[in-house]
Amino acid sequence: MVCVKSRCQQSESRRQASKKPTLFLCTNLIITRTICMALPFIEKFVNWNTVLKLLIRYRCKNAENIQKVLVVDNIAVSNGRRMDVQESKHEIYDMFPPRRQWVHVGCDKRKKNTSQRTKNETTLFLTVKREEQKEGVHARWYVRLNERIDHIVKAALTSKNLFSKPNVTVIEKKRNEKERIIECRPICSFKTLDERIYASLYNKVFTHLFDTLFYENSIAFRVPKKGDPQMLHLKAVQKIKEFRASLTGNLWVAECDMKKFYDSIDHDVIKKRFMQLLHKMKQKHVINNAEVHTLKQVIYSYIDCYNFYQDVFRFNKKPNHAIWKRIPNTGDYTLRIGWVHKDIDKKRQEGKWPYRTKRHEKYLLGVPQGGALSGVIANVVMHFADMKLRPFWEGKNDFLYIRFCDDIMMIGSNEKSVSEAFKQYSDSIKSFGLYMHEAVPFTELKMRSFWDGKTREPYLWGEPDKDVFPWITFVGYDINWQGHTRIRTASVKKEIKKQYEKRIEIEHLLNERYGRQPQWAKQFILSSVQKRMIGMSVGRVPIWRYKDFLNDYSWAKAFTELTANPSSKLQLRLLDRHRNHMLKRLNKFLLNLEYKDIKPSDKKAQREAVWYYGKPFSYYGQVLKDWD
Numbered sequence: 001m002v003c004v005k006s007r008c009q010q011s012e013s014r015r016q017a018s019k020k021p022t023l024f025l026c027t028n029l030i031i032t033r034t035i036c037m038a039l040p041f042i043e044k045f046v047n048w049n050t051v052l053k054l055l056i057r058y059r060c061k062n063a064e065n066i067q068k069v070l071v072v073d074n075i076a077v078s079n080g081r082r083m084d085v086q087e088s089k090h091e092i093y094d095m096f097p098p099r100r101q102w103v104h105v106g107c108d109k110r111k112k113n114t115s116q117r118t119k120n121e122t123t124l125f126l127t128v129k130r131e132e133q134k135e136g137v138h139a140r141w142y143v144r145l146n147e148r149i150d151h152i153v154k155a156a157l158t159s160k161n162l163f164s165k166p167n168v169t170v171i172e173k174k175r176n177e178k179e180r181i182i183e184c185r186p187i188c189s190f191k192t193l194d195e196r197i198y199a200s201l202y203n204k205v206f207t208h209l210f211d212t213l214f215y216e217n218s219i220a221f222r223v224p225k226k227g228d229p230q231m232l233h234l235k236a237v238q239k240i241k242e243f244r245a246s247l248t249g250n251l252w253v254a255e256c257d258m259k260k261f262y263d264s265i266d267h268d269v270i271k272k273r274f275m276q277l278l279h280k281m282k283q284k285h286v287i288n289n290a291e292v293h294t295l296k297q298v299i300y301s302y303i304d305c306y307n308f309y310q311d312v313f314r315f316n317k318k319p320n321h322a323i324w325k326r327i328p329n330t331g332d333y334t335l336r337i338g339w340v341h342k343d344i345d346k347k348r349q350e351g352k353w354p355y356r357t358k359r360h361e362k363y364l365l366g367v368p369q370g371g372a373l374s375g376v377i378a379n380v381v382m383h384f385a386d387m388k389l390r391p392f393w394e395g396k397n398d399f400l401y402i403r404f405c406d407d408i409m410m411i412g413s414n415e416k417s418v419s420e421a422f423k424q425y426s427d428s429i430k431s432f433g434l435y436m437h438e439a440v441p442f443t444e445l446k447m448r449s450f451w452d453g454k455t456r457e458p459y460l461w462g463e464p465d466k467d468v469f470p471w472i473t474f475v476g477y478d479i480n481w482q483g484h485t486r487i488r489t490a491s492v493k494k495e496i497k498k499q500y501e502k503r504i505e506i507e508h509l510l511n512e513r514y515g516r517q518p519q520w521a522k523q524f525i526l527s528s529v530q531k532r533m534i535g536m537s538v539g540r541v542p543i544w545r546y547k548d549f550l551n552d553y554s555w556a557k558a559f560t561e562l563t564a565n566p567s568s569k570l571q572l573r574l575l576d577r578h579r580n581h582m583l584k585r586l587n588k589f590l591l592n593l594e595y596k597d598i599k600p601s602d603k604k605a606q607r608e609a610v611w612y613y614g615k616p617f618s619y620y621g622q623v624l625k626d627w628d
Contacts, residue, residue, distance in 0.1 A: 038290045039157060045204045046156050051149045052128065053121075054197050059092050060120040063099075071532075075525055076509050076516035091193060095145040102127045115553045152194055160297050162198045163305040166190045166368050168312055170337065172327050182333045184324075186263070186312045188368035199372035202298050206376040209286065209295075210277055214379060215386040217393075220405040221375035230557070233475040236404050237561045240411070240474065241483050243400045247413055250462030251481075253472050254410045254422040257454035259435040261406040262374055263308045264340045265381060266433040267364040273380050274299050302373050308366025313339050343435045378405050385428040392421040404475050411461070411472075418458045477561065486567040487559060495537075495555060496578050502533055503582040507589050522590045527611060530583055534613065537579065538622035546616035547627055556623050564624050572620040579619075 039046075105123050131142045156162070170184040190196050211223045219236045228235055244251070258264075278292050287295070315323050316337055324335050344361050367374050382403060392410075393401040399412040401421065408425065412418040429436055437454040460468040462481045471478045478486045506529055510516060518525060534541070539554035551557045562568045615621040 038288075039294060040291075041209065041287045042157065042205055042291055042294060045208065046153060046201045048149055048153060050201065050204075051152050051197060052145075053125065054200055055092065055095060055145070055149070056121050056124050056128070058193065058196075059096050060117050060124065062092060063120070064117050071528070072505060072509065075506065075519060075528070077519045095141060095148055096124060097127060097131075097139065097141050103130055152197055155194065156198050156201055157294065160301065162298060162301045163195055164191060165305055165311065166371065168315075168323060169326055170315075170323055170335075175333070180333050182327060182330065182335050184327065184335060184337050185369070186308075186337055187370045188306065189370060190368075196372070198298075199302070202295075202302075203372040203376060205295070206299075206373070206380075209281055210376075210380065210383075213277060213280065214383055215403070217400070217402045218379060218383070218386055219402065221379050229560070230552075233404060233558070234561050236402055236475050237477050237479065237485065239402060240400070240409070240472075240479055241485070241561075243411060244479070244481065244483055247398060249413070250460045250468055252412050252415045252418040252458045253456075253461045254418050254458045255454070255456045255472070255474075256408045256422070256425060256429075256439075257437050258406040258429070259343065259437055260338065260340050261378065261434065262369040263312070263366045264433075264435060265365065265367055265377070266360075267303050267307070269432050270303055270367070270377055270381060271300065273384060277380060277383075299373070299377075302371070303367060303377075306366065306368045307363055308339065309362045312337055312366070313341070340435045375405070381432060382406065385425060385432070388424055388428045389421055392417060392424075402474075407474070409472070409474050410458075415458060422458060476558065478567075480565070484563045484565040484567070485561055486565065487562065487571050492571050492575065495575060498536065499533060499575075499579050499582045502529065502536070503586045506586060510590075510593060518590075518593055518595055521595065522587075522593070525590060526583065526587055529586060530611065530613070533579055533583070534617050537575070537619055538617065541617055541622065543616060546622075547625070549622065551622055556619065559623055562623055564626060568624070569620065572618075572623055575619040 102123050103126050166188040169187050173183045173185045175182050208223055219232050281287050282292050315321050367377055389401055392399055401410050410418050410421050439455045439457045461472055462468045464470045470481050473488055476488050476491045478488055538556045539551045541549050
């Protein structure tokens with residue numbers, strides 16, 4: 001019989017032995033693997049290979065961006081100018097070999113029908129794997145790459161404060177000619193490469209973790225499912241068209257859009273909602289206690305690193321700050337970043353201020369717009385509004401509730417049901433501390449002013465009549481009661497503006513004030529710009545298979561749900577005409593320039609007119625696939 005005391009002594013000695021450090025095993029890799037053993041779900045997405053692929057993507061994207069600048073810049077004589085890699089980008093180049101040392105990928109491994117960036121990523125990945133299998137001493141770049149990946153994985157799994165305050169820039173949103181105001185939109189980007197990778201890694205973690213909880217018709221920022229289109233907003237259009245086809249007669253529609261959603265969302269609400277979902281997934285045994293703790297630290301670090309008032313809104317009082325430098329042609333305009341401060345003041349005056357401090361809005365509102373985790377935050381917060389409407393959409397064939405980020409649409413055959421759902425949704429939004437655009441009463445809607453509103457109370461959608469509207473608008477599309485679709489007017493104007501800016505870019509480059517002479521013949525410059533415009537609009541279409549071209553990485557890819565109807569045909573022909581008009585204007589500008597040291601054969605080309613590429617390269621042909 002063993003003495004109880006001796007058993008206690010043995011167990012104590014075992015505990016002491018377990019505390020002793022194990023020598024020669026405390027490398028970064030061993031530590032990382034030990035951590036990962038306690039975080040099985042997170043380890044699926046935060047691992048060596050995932051980080052490698054992200055670094056490869058950043059490397060190829062940087063090279064592509066530099067190439068885009070060089071293609072335009074080389075049109076003019078350089079005069080000793082040189083395109084250097086930015087200091088902040090050197091670190092990503094130091095972790096990979098020079099381009100000439102990449103492996104040659106044969107036809108059997110090269111992916112067909114993909115972009116050049118995708119092919120470069122495949123080639124660089126195989127280059128790294130070849131070096132990994134090499135015996136003996138590895139190249140210096142591979143050693144640096146390994147050390148960096150080990151550091152990123154370890155920090156992503158153990159660090160408490162992954163994110164610091166992001167950099168903020170602004171882009172133009174719209175111009176008010178009457179009031180001479182340029183409204184700007186803030187875009188945030190994290191300062192270091194590591195922070196951007198952390199955000200991308202945990203974006204995948206949260207997206208896959210919560211995907212089974214989210215409402216089926218919440219479309220944006222979801223895990224793609226088999227059969228889904230490449231661009232998820234197309235899935236929303238498909239669902240609306242299918243629902244419309246399943247019912248006859250007029251339907252009731254309500255729409256809602258948030259005011260400054262990312263800029264006004266409350267930190268306390270985000271944290272509360274995230275913790276509710278994390279504990280729910282823990283109860284389902286998807287994640288463990290250690291993973292709940294890690295994910296809590298990550299999302300708290302992301303939220304606490306930024307607030308809209310201190311990091312963005314204050315720049316309205318600094319008109320000469322560098323943040324405005326990206327806005328062209330400001331002239332006598334006033335630059336402004338909009339917010340919901342008037343709504344906040346109104347709520348405070350009415351005694352409806354629900355927060356724990358009077359200055360809550362100055363410290364605890366807003367998340368980084370443009371950050372990888374912001375889309376997940378939108379889905380987590382709005383998920384609770386989706387569930388409030390569950391009695392209306394669950395098991396109902398005559399009611400459709402669909403949401404794309406913060407934009408929602410309700411469609412039903414019963415006016416009472418749609419009105420009640422709209423009121424329930426409005427109340428939910430207010431309880432979250434969010435603000436909706438003012439709803440325009442249906443009785444005051446007119447066809448001309450109908451498209452200006454963002455939130456619309458229930459109205460009839462069907463065959464045109466006195467109080468019936470034939471079109472609804474969602475995710476860049478206008479959808480007709482008969483199932484036809486056309487492009488939203490704002491999207492057409494945006495594409496026209498892109499065409500105009502491409503012409504202005506070349507004219508600015510060759511402006512006489514800068515003393516730059518054309519380096520190429522006139523027709524060569526014009527042909528280069530024309531091909532670039534075609535590539536931007538419909539992709540690099542090969543003439544030998546233009547009929548079944550997929551239009552990947554182009555504007556046309558976002559509008560594959562367009563149907564052939566008088567409205568859409570008119571819009572696409574307008575875009576084709578405007579593109580040709582911009583090329584003719586550019587041709588006229590180029591004719592007035594002096595061309596030195598151009599070959600005689602090139603001088604003949606200068607007299608040629610703009611080349612006509614025809615229907616296979618047009619918006620009309622490639623979007624509608626109408627080849628008759």
